Amino acid sequence: MIAAVFDSIPAMIVLTGVLVGLSGALLGSFLVLRGSAMLTDAISHSIVLGIILVWLATSQLSGPVQVVGAGLAGLATVILSEVLGRSRLVRMDAAIGLVFPAMFALGVLLISLYARDVHIDVETVLLGEIGFVWLHTVPLWGAEVPVTVLTLSAMLAINLAFVLALWKELKLSIFDPGLAAALGLAPVAVGYGLLALTSATAVAAFDAVGAVLFIAFVIVPPATAFLLTRRLAVMVVLAAAVAVVSVLSGYQLARLWDVSIAGMMATMTGVFFAAALVAAPADGLLAQALRRRTQRLDADCAALVAHLATHAGTPAMAEESTMRALVDHLRWPDARARAVVLRGLDRGLIRRDGSGLVLSPKGDAMARALLAG
Amino acid sequence: MSGLLPLLQSGIVQTVALGAAILGVVGGVLGVFAVLRRQSLMGDALSHAALPGVCLGFLVAGARDLGAILTGAFLSGALAALTVMLIVRRTRLKTDAALGIVLSVYFAVGVVLLTHAQATGGAAQAGLATFLFGQAAAILRGDLWIMGGVTALALTLVVGLWKEFKLVAFDPDFARALGLPVLALEAALTVMVAMAIVVGLQMVGVVLMVAMLIAPAAAARQWTRSLGGMVVLSAVFGAGAGVTGALISATGRGLPTGPVVVLVASAVVAVSLALAPGRGAVWQAVAARTQRRTLAARRVMMTIHDLGAAHGDPAYPAEGGMLDAFHGTATRPALRRLEARGLVRPVTHPPEDSPHWALTERGQAAARAVRDDAGAP
Numbered sequence: 001m002i003a004a005v006f007d008s009i010p011a012m013i014v015l016t017g018v019l020v021g022l023s024g025a026l027l028g029s030f031l032v033l034r035g036s037a038m039l040t041d042a043i044s045h046s047i048v049l050g051i052i053l054v055w056l057a058t059s060q061l062s063g064p065v066q067v068v069g070a071g072l073a074g075l076a077t078v079i080l081s082e083v084l085g086r087s088r089l090v091r092m093d094a095a096i097g098l099v100f101p102a103m104f105a106l107g108v109l110l111i112s113l114y115a116r117d118v119h120i121d122v123e124t125v126l127l128g129e130i131g132f133v134w135l136h137t138v139p140l141w142g143a144e145v146p147v148t149v150l151t152l153s154a155m156l157a158i159n160l161a162f163v164l165a166l167w168k169e170l171k172l173s174i175f176d177p178g179l180a181a182a183l184g185l186a187p188v189a190v191g192y193g194l195l196a197l198t199s200a201t202a203v204a205a206f207d208a209v210g211a212v213l214f215i216a217f218v219i220v221p222p223a224t225a226f227l228l229t230r231r232l233a234v235m236v237v238l239a240a241a242v243a244v245v246s247v248l249s250g251y252q253l254a255r256l257w258d259v260s261i262a263g264m265m266a267t268m269t270g271v272f273f274a275a276a277l278v279a280a281p282a283d284g285l286l287a288q289a290l291r292r293r294t295q296r297l298d299a300d301c302a303a304l305v306a307h308l309a310t311h312a313g314t315p316a317m318a319e320e321s322t323m324r325a326l327v328d329h330l331r332w333p334d335a336r337a338r339a340v341v342l343r344g345l346d347r348g349l350i351r352r353d354g355s356g357l358v359l360s361p362k363g364d365a366m367a368r369a370l371l372a373g
Numbered sequence: 374m375s376g377l378l379p380l381l382q383s384g385i386v387q388t389v390a391l392g393a394a395i396l397g398v399v400g401g402v403l404g405v406f407a408v409l410r411r412q413s414l415m416g417d418a419l420s421h422a423a424l425p426g427v428c429l430g431f432l433v434a435g436a437r438d439l440g441a442i443l444t445g446a447f448l449s450g451a452l453a454a455l456t457v458m459l460i461v462r463r464t465r466l467k468t469d470a471a472l473g474i475v476l477s478v479y480f481a482v483g484v485v486l487l488t489h490a491q492a493t494g495g496a497a498q499a500g501l502a503t504f505l506f507g508q509a510a511a512i513l514r515g516d517l518w519i520m521g522g523v524t525a526l527a528l529t530l531v532v533g534l535w536k537e538f539k540l541v542a543f544d545p546d547f548a549r550a551l552g553l554p555v556l557a558l559e560a561a562l563t564v565m566v567a568m569a570i571v572v573g574l575q576m577v578g579v580v581l582m583v584a585m586l587i588a589p590a591a592a593a594r595q596w597t598r599s600l601g602g603m604v605v606l607s608a609v610f611g612a613g614a615g616v617t618g619a620l621i622s623a624t625g626r627g628l629p630t631g632p633v634v635v636l637v638a639s640a641v642v643a644v645s646l647a648l649a650p651g652r653g654a655v656w657q658a659v660a661a662r663t664q665r666r667t668l669a670a671r672r673v674m675m676t677i678h679d680l681g682a683a684h685g686d687p688a689y690p691a692e693g694g695m696l697d698a699f700h701g702t703a704t705r706p707a708l709r710r711l712e713a714r715g716l717v718r719p720v721t722h723p724p725e726d727s728p729h730w731a732l733t734e735r736g737q738a739a740a741r742a743v744r745d746d747a748g749a750p
Contacts, residue, residue, distance in 0.1 A: 032466070032467075032470050032473075035467045035469055035470075036469070037467070037469040037470040037472070037473035037474075038414050038417075038469040038472055038473055040473060041414075041417065041472075041473060041476060041477075045580075084646075087646075087654070089595065089646050089652065089653075089654070090408075090591045090594070090646075091408070091411055091413075093411050093412075093413040093414050094408050094411075094413040094587050094590075094591050096413070096414065097413040097414055097416070097417060097583055097584070097586075097587040098584075098587055098588060098591055098639065098642055101581050101583055101584035101587075101588075101635055101639070102584070102635065102636065102639035104580070104581065104632075105581055105584070105631070105632035105633075105635040105636050105639070106632070106636060108506060108629060108631075108632045109628065109629070109632040109633065109636065112627055112628065112629055112632075113627075113628075126484075126505055126580065127484055212421065212476075212477065212480050212580070213477065213480070213481055213484065215473055215476065215477040216477035216478055216480075216481050218473075219470060219473035219474055219477060220473075220474050220477060220478060223466055223470050223473075223474055226465070226466060226470075227464060227466075254485075257485075257489065258488075258489075258492055259485045259486075259488040259489045259492070260484045260485055260487070260488040262484075263481050263482075263483075263484030263485040263487075263488060264481075264485050265481075266477060266478065266480075266481030266484070267478065267481040267482050267485050269478065269481075270474070270477075270478030270479075270481060270482065273474060273478065277459075277460070277463075277464065283464060283465065285463060288463065
């Protein structure tokens with residue numbers, strides 16, 4: 001049974017994607033909330049230098065030595081950027097943008113100089129080769145398990161343990177770092193722990209998705225979940241779900257259109273983000289537009305009620321209570337006037353009286369409250 | 374050196390060097406505004422986001438037509454900028470998340486289109502992948518006209534709207550109060566960054582283009598305090614790094630141009646951060662050391678002064694070892710400096726034979742001045 005799974009190449013590819021997606025969702029939820037999303041960008045670029053340096057030193061392209069060694073390079077970028085930013089010679093955003101391109105450029109240069117014949121060519125660095133993860137396997141429990149799957153599983157276990165063990169610390173250090181520090185929860189150390197794990201996970205995922213697409217797995221599913229909920233635990237679970245669905249659908253579409261598998265998986269995270277951006281129940285663009293429309297209608301209703309109340313019982317009442325008056329005197333376009341009258345009728349604020357409109361008792365009360373205020 | 378002259382005379386190398394210079398100038402000039410407006414990482418997002426445009430331009434034109442490719446890159450860069458703006462203005466997500474989303478998703482779409490183009494359109498032969506890291510040798514003389522034209526347009530805009538851009542960069546609120554169309558000006562600056570990226574695509578590629586925007590500007594910032602000076606210097610640094618990097622890359626076999634150019638630019642930044650007068654790390658260290666020494670010397674002087682006051686003798690000879698013990702450190706270097714400035718002098722105090730120090734007339738006056746200063750309300 002196990003052997004059957006590990007023998008199936010598609011299953012291996014999807015499993016690899018799912019592992020990257022789950023780790024990314026776990027860590028990314030906290031990174032996005034902390035405002036460190038672009039540090040992921042810096043980390044995932046600069047681990048390239050770490051990977052090539054560790055390879056030059058040990059001739060190992062994957063495994064624990066790489067994860068720790070190259071992971072340190074990612075953490076070094078973060079620390080170097082922060083030192084540079086704190087020196088006040090350049091601002092923090094420029095500091096990040098100075099450090100990681102230099103490290104990445106050096107990494108790419110070293111690859112072109114020393115590693116042409118190895119399978120890390122310059123394009124793989126960016127795009128990964130999730131389709132080839134099954135090529136490099138180790139025997140385990142009678143099955144040939146890809147090394148990448150093994151490393152990623154270990155990283156997922158570590159990430160999960162980290163998040164579960166430090167849930168309270170992570171939560172407080174994001175939402176109230178001052179209180180976290182005062183309670184002795186070491187928000188700075190927790191933050192560095194998070195970034196160190198992001199680094200190590202980026203190295204583990206490097207074979208599969210490369211340096212740039214990893215960013216999509218870390219940032220986009222959590223950002224999507226962020227638009228859908230305001231509860232941290234729900235957000236993490238939703239992010240994981242979005243990641244898994246993106247991986248599955250991305251794989252199918254990549255097979256269908258014969259394009260980059262990792263690229264299509266990352267693209268799907270973007271598709272789900274776009275869907276959430278437009279259609280999220282509370283925060284989506286549609287919901288926002290609807291809310292604005294309702295607010296405008298309600299404001300117009302109040303204006304209508306005030307208008308009718310002002311003229312009620314005056315000689316001009318008959319003239320002012322017609323639809324015509326709304327268009328001519330309040331300068332509302334026909335469609336808007338009609339929509340407002342319908343809304344007023346729906347809410348029971350007004351009723352028709354011949355050709356004119358009169359306030360209902362409810363509308364009368366509302367007008368008195370409005371005009372008294 | 375003997376290898377350099379023939380190299381410079383080669384037509385390809387001239388083209389490459391000229392292209393690198395053009396890129397350096399436009400990246401340097403526009404980078405200044407990006408860095409000052411804290412939009413450095415926007416450049417990173419926009420340059421990654423140019424990839425789908427490159428591929429679409431190729432797919433639409435059906436060949437490696439630079440005009441179509443650069444138009445596509447510019448359009449997808451501009452669209453990416455709009456997307457960032459939309460996410461920031463209409464959701465609770467922070468700017469960095471918006472940048473990360475746009476960067477990674479646009480790039481992923483680019484990767485998908487790239488593999489599609491390679492599978493169907495013969496893009497492998499067309500060298501579409503060189504737009505990832507740049508390949509200066511692929512630049513043709515005709516391409517320079519496009520790069521030069523875009524650069525000329527961007528520079529004309531900067532010169533024409535100099536005052537407005539300056540105000541937007543330093544005080545957007547004041548600019549808005551003056552009635553300037555701040556949003557439009559900011560959008561213009563962002564769109565111009567996309568133009569610079571287009572110029573740099575062939576040279577350094579989409580992944581490293583951000584360095585050509587930030588590095589020259591950050592280096593120039595260390596040497597000057599005026600916007601005009603910064604823009605000119607940044608253009609010079611950018612062009613210098615571009616040409617140097619392109620030439621190095623042309624001499625070595627298989628050295629990708631983008632990384633070499635970026636490393637040269639990074640070296641310029643490192644030197645600037647270390648050495649810039651009044652601001653660089655070395656200067657700061659020297660200034661801090663001088664300050665520390667001045668303070669230490671003054672404290673020793675005041676100790677001798679206070680001892681003298683306690684003993685009713687302004688020229689009281691203080692014993693060196695006692696000063697060391699009181700300050701918990703060797704005071705001799707501080708005393709030597711005070712002596713050189715004529716504030717203390719070594720004296721003997723028989724029957725003891727250890728060194729003693731007393732304030733000179735000038736030293737007494739200086740110490741009194743410090744006390745009066747400190748005592749004043």
